[in-house]
Amino acid sequence: MSRITAKNATAADSPFTLPPPRRELTVTSADGTRIHVEEHGPADRPTVVLIHGWTCSTIFWAPLIRNLAADFQVVAYDQRGHGRSGTPDRKGYSTRALADDLTAVLEAVVPEGERAVLVGHSMGGMTLMAASGRAVVRARTAAALLASTGSGRLLAETQVLPPRFRSQKVRDGFHRLLLSSRAPLGPVSGMSRAALKYGVMAAGSTPEQVAATARIVHACGTRPRSAWGRVLAGLDLDAALGGLTAPTAVLVGTADKLTPPVHARGMAAALPNCLGLTELEGLGHMTPIEGTDAVAGVVRGLVKDHLPPHPPAQLPAQQHLSVKEKTV
Numbered sequence: 001m002s003r004i005t006a007k008n009a010t011a012a013d014s015p016f017t018l019p020p021p022r023r024e025l026t027v028t029s030a031d032g033t034r035i036h037v038e039e040h041g042p043a044d045r046p047t048v049v050l051i052h053g054w055t056c057s058t059i060f061w062a063p064l065i066r067n068l069a070a071d072f073q074v075v076a077y078d079q080r081g082h083g084r085s086g087t088p089d090r091k092g093y094s095t096r097a098l099a100d101d102l103t104a105v106l107e108a109v110v111p112e113g114e115r116a117v118l119v120g121h122s123m124g125g126m127t128l129m130a131a132s133g134r135a136v137v138r139a140r141t142a143a144a145l146l147a148s149t150g151s152g153r154l155l156a157e158t159q160v161l162p163p164r165f166r167s168q169k170v171r172d173g174f175h176r177l178l179l180s181s182r183a184p185l186g187p188v189s190g191m192s193r194a195a196l197k198y199g200v201m202a203a204g205s206t207p208e209q210v211a212a213t214a215r216i217v218h219a220c221g222t223r224p225r226s227a228w229g230r231v232l233a234g235l236d237l238d239a240a241l242g243g244l245t246a247p248t249a250v251l252v253g254t255a256d257k258l259t260p261p262v263h264a265r266g267m268a269a270a271l272p273n274c275l276g277l278t279e280l281e282g283l284g285h286m287t288p289i290e291g292t293d294a295v296a297g298v299v300r301g302l303v304k305d306h307l308p309p310h311p312p313a314q315l316p317a318q319q320h321l322s323v324k325e326k327t328v
Contacts, residue, residue: 016212041069053122057083081224125149150263253283
């Protein structure tokens, strides 16, 4: 295990603005839900696939994409119910659906015989665990990063409610309500930014980081936010974690209240092929935003160690029948 004090570049040219993608795709998942996918960076470089978390979107990855896209093909997609992806009916929210979506995306962007480094943050990490048994995912995964996530027991371990509330029943009830509430978040305000910073970011996060996170989270619709929150409240992916056989690194911020370090340490101990645990000193749940350079460093290390420097050129997207593409 290593501890890193991460340094973040200040926003000279708005690192929180998503750069224009080289290509956009629409991938159809198993149940017909349309998944929005973006490709950044050169098509002939090693591929990194980014999978965002609850209430976020591809915009969440803007700082990391800006860091990585000069050297790698970086693929990001909106989880169902988020961003520009389709919103399913009430039966379309499950860890199985998350696995279906990732499988469809990988089939579209990683040609058969090639592999990618997969990076999952929060619910994105849970997506990786849920898909660990899929043949398509296993065949196309060179290595993985589980960032700021957990495999289960989220209500019991979450620390958003202050420690003075000692009753586990009260704590579980509050955190369940926090996850499943359909109350509208309303416009971003000073009060909402302060609440969001307290819940999911570290005390040392910058106003720009907090503002960017607030814009992303407030853009998530109330119905998918609540539906996914209920899935997370009952999450149990311990068995699936054991099926994640690819070389896997684990990363967490030491000040993460939503998925505190106890989750990361447990996953690192349970993974069949764990490459190590990195704890980012003083960072909260939004590690790719709060500690972009440190997260990018871990991703670059995974690419260096587990992917060839110049993989074959990508196959034309027309060969993937479930894909509609738009070149930007």
